[in-house]
Amino acid sequence: MSDPTGENREPHRVAGFNTLELGAGLVVLALGLLVIVEARSYPWGTMRNVGPGIFPTLLGIVLSGLGLAVIAEGRLSRAIAPQVPWRAILAICAALASFAFLIDRAGAFVSIFALIFIAGVAERRFRPLMLLCVALGLCAFTAALVLGFRGIVNMDLLPGG
Amino acid sequence: MELFDNMMLGFTTALSWSSLLACLIGVTLGTFIGVLPGVGALAGISLLMPLTFNQSPTDAIVMLAGIYYGSIYGGSTAAILLNLPGSVTSAVTCFDGYPMAQNGQAGKALAMTTLASFIGGCFSIVLMMAFAPPLVAVAQSFGSPEYFSMTILGLLAASTLSQGSPVKGIAMVVLGLIVGLVGTDIQSGVARFTFGQRELLDGISLVVLAMGLFGVSEILINFTSLQQATSRQKVDTSWKAMWPTRREWRSTSGSMARGSVIGAVIGILPGAGAAISAFIAYSVEKRVSKTPERFGKGAIEGLAASETANNSAAQAAFIPTMSLGIPGSATMALLLGALLIHGVQPGPLVIQTNPDLFWGLIASFWIGNLLLLILNLPMIGIWVRMLMIPYHILYPCILFFICLGAFSARNNPVDIFLVILFGLVGYGMKLLQLPAAPLLLGLVLGPMAEEHFRRALLLSRGDASVFVTEPISAALLGAAAIIVAMSIRASLRKRRQVKAARQAA
Numbered sequence: 054m055s056d057p058t059g060e061n062r063e064p065h066r067v068a069g070f071n072t073l074e075l076g077a078g079l080v081v082l083a084l085g086l087l088v089i090v091e092a093r094s095y096p097w098g099t100m101r102n103v104g105p106g107i108f109p110t111l112l113g114i115v116l117s118g119l120g121l122a123v124i125a126e127g128r129l130s131r132a133i134a135p136q137v138p139w140r141a142i143l144a145i146c147a148a149l150a151s152f153a154f155l156i157d158r159a160g161a162f163v164s165i166f167a168l169i170f171i172a173g174v175a176e177r178r179f180r181p182l183m184l185l186c187v188a189l190g191l192c193a194f195t196a197a198l199v200l201g202f203r204g205i206v207n208m209d210l211l212p213g214g
Numbered sequence: 215m216e217l218f219d220n221m222m223l224g225f226t227t228a229l230s231w232s233s234l235l236a237c238l239i240g241v242t243l244g245t246f247i248g249v250l251p252g253v254g255a256l257a258g259i260s261l262l263m264p265l266t267f268n269q270s271p272t273d274a275i276v277m278l279a280g281i282y283y284g285s286i287y288g289g290s291t292a293a294i295l296l297n298l299p300g301s302v303t304s305a306v307t308c309f310d311g312y313p314m315a316q317n318g319q320a321g322k323a324l325a326m327t328t329l330a331s332f333i334g335g336c337f338s339i340v341l342m343m344a345f346a347p348p349l350v351a352v353a354q355s356f357g358s359p360e361y362f363s364m365t366i367l368g369l370l371a372a373s374t375l376s377q378g379s380p381v382k383g384i385a386m387v388v389l390g391l392i393v394g395l396v397g398t399d400i401q402s403g404v405a406r407f408t409f410g411q412r413e414l415l416d417g418i419s420l421v422v423l424a425m426g427l428f429g430v431s432e433i434l435i436n437f438t439s440l441q442q443a444t445s446r447q448k449v450d451t452s453w454k455a456m457w458p459t460r461r462e463w464r465s466t467s468g469s470m471a472r473g474s475v476i477g478a479v480i481g482i483l484p485g486a487g488a489a490i491s492a493f494i495a496y497s498v499e500k501r502v503s504k505t506p507e508r509f510g511k512g513a514i515e516g517l518a519a520s521e522t523a524n525n526s527a528a529q530a531a532f533i534p535t536m537s538l539g540i541p542g543s544a545t546m547a548l549l550l551g552a553l554l555i556h557g558v559q560p561g562p563l564v565i566q567t568n569p570d571l572f573w574g575l576i577a578s579f580w581i582g583n584l585l586l587l588i589l590n591l592p593m594i595g596i597w598v599r600m601l602m603i604p605y606h607i608l609y610p611c612i613l614f615f616i617c618l619g620a621f622s623a624r625n626n627p628v629d630i631f632l633v634i635l636f637g638l639v640g641y642g643m644k645l646l647q648l649p650a651a652p653l654l655l656g657l658v659l660g661p662m663a664e665e666h667f668r669r670a671l672l673l674s675r676g677d678a679s680v681f682v683t684e685p686i687s688a689a690l691l692g693a694a695a696i697i698v699a700m701s702i703r704a705s706l707r708k709r710r711q712v713k714a715a716r717q718a719a
Contacts, residue, residue: 077646077647080648103672104402105402108395108668112395115388116385119381119385122381123382126379126705129713130712132647135645137438137645138434146634148613153617153621165614168614169614191614
């Protein structure tokens with residue numbers, strides 16, 4: 054782990070293809086094919102009176118072709134996946150999800166505390182005091198916003214409010 | 215004098231209390247976003263867009279535009295003091311701005327960038343006043359085939375000229391066009407790509423998508439790559455230390471003139487934009503200079519040229535966006551999206567149907583640039599202090615504003631879950647090096663492109679050759695084909711180089 058940016062690592066390859074670029078190309082290709090298949094169920098119409106199916110089908114074909122082009126272009130690429138900060142990703146998604154889950158049930162203050170403290174886990178060093186200050190500051194801000202712009206920002210501040 | 219009447223109308227609109235306030239909030243928030251490294255204009259605008267939903271369309275666009283060009287003013291502050299661009303557009307500012315700061319001339323560098331930004335901005339506003347009406351007149355003679363071809367050209371240019379692989383750029387534009395089709399088809403009432411979800415019948419919300427793709431994923435990316443840096447530097451912000459001397463004015467006036475023109479030309483073209491214009495202006499300046507060896511060691515000419523160019527380009531980008539309805543960058547696409555949300559159909563008709571919006575926006579540019587001059591010269595000390603905010607305080611706050619924005623748009627917590635989803639998608643795209651900005655461009659233009667496609671075929675009685683038999687449409691498609699051919703050539707050449715390098719190794 055002495056090389057976090059991965060500049061000097063040799064890229065991973067599958068059958069001579071750069072794995073990362075192959076993955077990108079396959080995702081694009083799969084999406085293109087999905088679009089073509091899905092668009093088949095929409096009325097086609099005529100050339101004169103174009104139905105809802107034609108334009109998506111055309112785009113799907115182009116997208117699939119581009120997927121193949123991405124695979125071909127990236128064959129010799131030296132692209133390397135950076136290290137994924139799993140801890141930060143999980144913490145941040147959990148923080149946002151907790152806010153979404155709590156906002157209608159427990160009000161803004163509780164939600165803000167949940168959001169800020171769970172988000173704080175994203176960093177290796179947990180700083181409870183600083184997070185407390187941030188959370189209190191945002192609570193004050195939200196209170197001012199909700200009370201000052203009633204009708205524009207609608208949020209319950211307290212649980213059961 | 216028609217222009218005079220129009221500008222009078224513009225200023226009456228822009229000088230109303232609500233517009234003035236919108237402009238002030240916009241440029242202040244923009245400067246703030248620009249100053250902070252790790253928060254770009256795109257993320258800033260998507261975060262703040264829900265704020266504008268209760269305003270009039272004019273105030274909304276004035277504010278969002280203010281955030282955009284304000285962020286370009288602010289971006290230079292971090293570049294000069296930290297050697298870390300606050301936004302991509304000010305990457306070049308680091309080259310000479312940071313050495314100037316190390317020589318104890320931080321105040322002067324900050325003042326120079328503000329003045330240069332102001333001059334570059336003004337140049338392009340004048341250009342917009344002069345050229346937007348004739349451009350609109352040309353565009354009004356366009357029919358559906360021309361429109362369709364112009365959209366294709368704009369999309370291709372915007373997605374291939376930016377950094378990275380052009381193939382991936384085009385792929386993401388096409389994906390964006392498809393995402394733009396999600397929802398009920400207006401002409402036939404058929405629900406497309408909804409997969410039975412009622413939530414999707416209205417289409418995918420631009421705000422939610424942009425917040426996820428640019429807000430959340432940017433935070434996740436910063437956790438992978440952010441250099442932690444804060445500034446404790448003392449900056450002498452006295453008038454005497456900051457104001458350029460007569461000699462400096464003389465040596466930079468030529469640079470600023472060249473920077474303005476380069477910025478404006480590049481800004482009008484789709485795709486290239488403010489960051490590239492700054493690079494080009496800088497290299498031109500280095501070539502023109504009699505003492506090119508000073509560049510990179512604190513040459514004030516280089517600083518002036520790149521800053522005039524990026525602001526000139528930022529303002530010039532509004533010319534095609536507002537007069538043709540074709541955005542050249544994802545930021546401009548967001549602004550058009552905001553107009554659509556407010557029920558204003560972007561395109562050449564805006565100048566007739568909403569003259570107060572069109573000319574009010576231009577007038578607000580003057581006001582906004584003046585405000586920025588005030589915000590960035592006498593009040594520069596405040597922004598310098600902003601740089602002391604560490605990222606571990608910043609990102610929880612950004613997350614909160616994402617929640618606030620996503621929730622208040624419809625008062626529906628489901629939108630926050632969607633933001634998480636798009637944030638993860640955005641991060642995944644970043645890992646696979648698929649650019650997210652073209653996707654947004656396609657999303658905004660998708661429905662329009664399809665409508666013109668259908669209408670063109672209807673009017674030509676099903677004859678698809680109409681796109682190449684109409685001369686203007688054929689020329690536009692020809693230009694698009696040249697762009698595609700050029701990027702294929704560049705890609706093949708790169709491949710050959712890699713192969714040659716491999717064989718040599």
